[in-house]
Amino acid sequence: MQKMNEAQLKELEQDLDAIRNDVLADLGERDAKYIRKVVRLHRTLEVGGRVLMPFGFIPPVFAAATLALGLSKIIENMEIGHNVMHGQYDWMNDPSLNSQTYEWDTVCTSDSWRRTHNYEHHTYTNIIGKDRDYGYAVLRLSDDVKWHPGHFLQFINYILLTVLFQWGVGVHELESERIRRREISLKSKLPFLRDFFRKGGRQAFKDYVFFPLLTFPVAPIVLAGNIGANLIRNLWSSTVIFCGHFTQDAETFTEEECVGESKGHWYLRQLTGSSNFTGGNWVHLLSGHLSYQIEHHVFPDIPAHRYREMSPRVQAVCEKHGIRYNTDTFARQYWTVLKRIGRFSLPDRVRRRFEAQPA
Amino acid sequence: MLSLLENNGALRWLGKQLFNREDPAAFFDPLLASIDPMLVRQYVPARVVDIVDETADTRTFVLQPAPRWQGFAAGQHVNICIDIDGVRHNRTFSLSCSPRQWQQHGTVTLTIKRLxxxxxxxxxxxxxxxxxTLGLGEAFGEFLAPELPEPLLFIAGGSGITPVLSLLETxxxxxxxxxxxxxxxxxTQADVIGAERLYALRQRWPAFTLTVVATDEGRTPQYLSDSHLDAVPGLSARRCYLCGPQGLMDLxxxxxxxxxxxxxxxxxxxxSAPKAALPDDDLGGxxxxxxxxxxxxxxGDVALLEIAEAARLSPKYGCRMGICHQCSCRKTSGTVINRVTGKASGPGEESIQLCVSVPQGPVTVDL
Known part of the structure; x- marks a missing residue:
């Protein structure tokens, strides 16, 4: 990683804090209106999708209802749930938008998410061995992990992970790889498992039992539509998240590098470990502004719709300190993710020979 | 219909499963609010139907709460919630009308002085x-009229008259x-709140004696003294009600x-008026x-998380540097300084991060 001395890191910290403080001081009506508008859009899409779904025996209605419900889940998970749980709207003091009590529309419990994502992933970002979001203990994405023949199949794992993403995220805190290595006992995870089954059951009951049965004669149509909506959300959210940290140039770190690190070093790690992608307004909305993953990692508790206007200032700070600001189109960033998954499925010897060739 | 989601046990359970929230009926609030703000379920909405000037710095706000509001007893207060510049503020005020007004006209009044x-x-x-519209909580408080008739003495100061007005009219x-x-x-006489109502009570209610003391109108300030109490016949048999600024109450x-x-x-x-936070105020409390x-x-400069841990509590926490919000919880009263921003919080109920919040004066936390 970029080497900077403590004085430079201190300056970086001050530069980024200045951006942060300016936005914090400006939070108000505009931000409240924005998130309430998004919540209203979510309710409209969800209610609309659910009401239309039973009429899905008309093919265009089926497509519209499935899309509406899928979009509603995407918006709820990405722009509302994820951001609210980061505490981005705690300052509004609205109990419905409170980071500690918000429960989102996905299998993963909010409590588990706040532990594994808000705390572990955002504090130990891209530190191999500490940030379990790096490859989700399923994918090998850097040579810090020793290769074994099982990795040949990791592209299949990737497809499974992205299709079943909400279940993967839900079961993430089980740390099954550590249980297999006997570092922790299954028994210590019983409270987690109880919560996982309760929330997973609740989500499955809602989409796969209750709403289909409620509309009994057309139950198969409603079931298919609900599965489709969940699939749309799974594919999109996993893709957005993968583009945030697994792109070609997103850096990884060792535990030794980060022992007793300063706030400036934490900032540097967030800047170099994350990557952005560009797109239209709807791309930013549907990604929960994780299209500005760098800004999100530097300022995780600032309302995400502000990242767009903070981005030029963050880029200027990066330029000043000679730090690479990793951004590109969505398609190109995603392509580098796929290449990374493919490359690291190969033994190091083969991969190096492959990398030596000009692309 | 949505009240079923709140009151029927089975439907409420179902609502929690479907909408992932403890108050399932409020799931529809964003849609209902755009039809009519009086339909929301998250709090009891109340519409401002009139605003009346009492004195130069005091106004009475006449509110019409949604019918599901539970009503109140004379002398009680309510929390109201108001969104100001995107931030929801909760404050407590006394109801200044009699419960009859609510029963007969479906309105209540808050009489509020500018602080x-x-x-x-x-x-x-x-x-x-x-x-x-604003949010209205259910009424609470023990400042209630006696159950059986007995001689009474009310001592009120300034806007402390508001619950007394409610009691007297009742x-x-x-x-x-x-x-x-x-x-x-x-x-001064011009600062009498509810003047018309008080003078009308004196006219039509023979048992009532009204003494207004204008503290600043004499040559020397006139505070409550023994001579005022001497003028109250049969004082020792009276039940007493006090409401006013701290100085008057103590005296x-x-x-x-x-x-x-x-x-x-x-x-x-x-x-007591919430004290405006001053940056040079001592930390701690x-x-x-x-x-x-x-x-x-x-x-001193000790964050609430450390204070809680020193008191052998074990609140949830994460980064301990204000990033992850794992330790966020509700502050129900008091002022805290955010160590990261250096800013003081408001005095009311709101969400704070324990790890970077330093108390400034007495603080109550929902933990």
Whole structure:
């Protein structure tokens, strides 16, 4: 990683804090209106999708209802749930938008998410061995992990992970790889498992039992539509998240590098470990502004719709300190993710020979 | 129909499963609010139907709560919630009307004085308009009329008159026969709140004696003294009600104590203007962790998370540097300074991060 001395890191910290403080001081009506508008859009899409779904025996209605419900889940998970749980709207003091009590529309419990994502992933970002979001203990994405023949199949794992993403995220805190290595006992995870089954059951009951049965004669149509909506959300959210940290140039770190690190070093790690992608307004909305993953990692508790206007200032700070600001189109960033998954499925010897060739 | 989601056990359970929230009916609020703000379920909405000037710095707000509001007893107060510049503020005010007004006309009144530097009271005076809605909590408080008729003495100061107005009008309407005296302390005669109502009560209710003391109008300030109490006939048999600024309450409490009035017969309701936070105020204060029923005294630049841990509580926490919000919880009262921003919080209920919040004066936390 970029080497900077403590004085430079201190300056970086001050530069980024200045951006942060300016936005914090400006939070108000505009931000409240924005998130309430998004919540209203979510309710409209969800209610609309659910009401239309039973009429899905008309093919265009089926497509519209499935899309509406899928979009509603995407918006709820990405722009509302994820951001609210980061505490981005705690300052509004609205109990419905409170980071500690918000429960989102996905299998993963909010409590588990706040532990594994808000705390572990955002504090130990891209530190191999500490940030379990790096490859989700399923994918090998850097040579810090020793290769074994099982990795040949990791592209299949990737497809499974992205299709079943909400279940993967839900079961993430089980740390099954550590249980297999006997570092922790299954028994210590019983409270987690109880919560996982309760929330997973609740989500499955809602989409796969209750709403289909409620509309009994057309139950198969409603079931298919609900599965489709969940699939749309799974594919999109996993893709957005993968583009945030697994792109070609997103850096990884060792535990030794980060022992007793300063706030400036934490900032540097967030800047170099994350990557952005560009797109239209709807791309930013549907990604929960994780299209500005760098800004999100530097300022995780600032309302995400502000990242767009903070981005030029963050880029200027990066330029000043000679730090690479990793951004590109969505398609190109995603392509580098796929290449990374493919490359690291190969033994190091083969991969190096492959990398030596000009692309 | 949505009330079923709140009150029917089975439907409420189902609603929680479907909408992933403890208050499932409020799931539809964003849609309902755009039809009519009076339909929301998250709080009981109340519409401002009239605003009346009382004095130069005091106004009465006439509110029409949604019918599901539970009503109140004279002398009680309510929490209201108001969104100002995107931030929801909760404040407690006394209801200044009699419960009859709610029963007969479906309205209630809050009589509110501008506090210097107070964000909510000033906003209500300057920005709140007829037709807008705010949130109204259920009434609470023990500043209640006696169950059986007995002689009463009310001592009120400034805007502390508001629950007393509610009590007096209720007693008068019940044709309360025992003698009732009100000693009302105001700066000048022009500062009398509810003047018309008080003078009308004096006209039509023979048991009622009204003494208004304008403290600033004489050559020397006139505070509550023994001579005021001497003028109250049969003082020792009276049940006493105190509501006003802290100085007046302390003074009245002392004088009544020296006259041997049993403290069980003295009712006072907490009334003190939230102190505006000053940057040079000392940090620290009495911290109360409500749910754990633990109170500790803290001093200096120590964050609430450390204070809680020193008190052998184990709140959830993560980064301990203000990033991850794992330790966020509700502060129900008091002011804290955010160590990261250096900013002071408001005095009301709001969400704070324990790891970077340093108490400034007494603080109560829902932990």
């Amino acid at each position: 210097p530097g107070g964000r909510v009271t000033n906003w209500m005076h300057d920005q709140l308009t007829i037709g807008t 007693l008068a309407a019940d044709d309360f026969r025992a003698p009732v005296t009100l000693l009302y302390f105001v700066r 009245a409490g002392d004088l009544l104590y020296h006259r041997g009035i049993d403290e069980h017969r003295i009712h006072s309701t907490f009334f 009495d911290v109360r962790f409500e749910r754990s029923n633990v109170s500790v005294e803290a001093s």
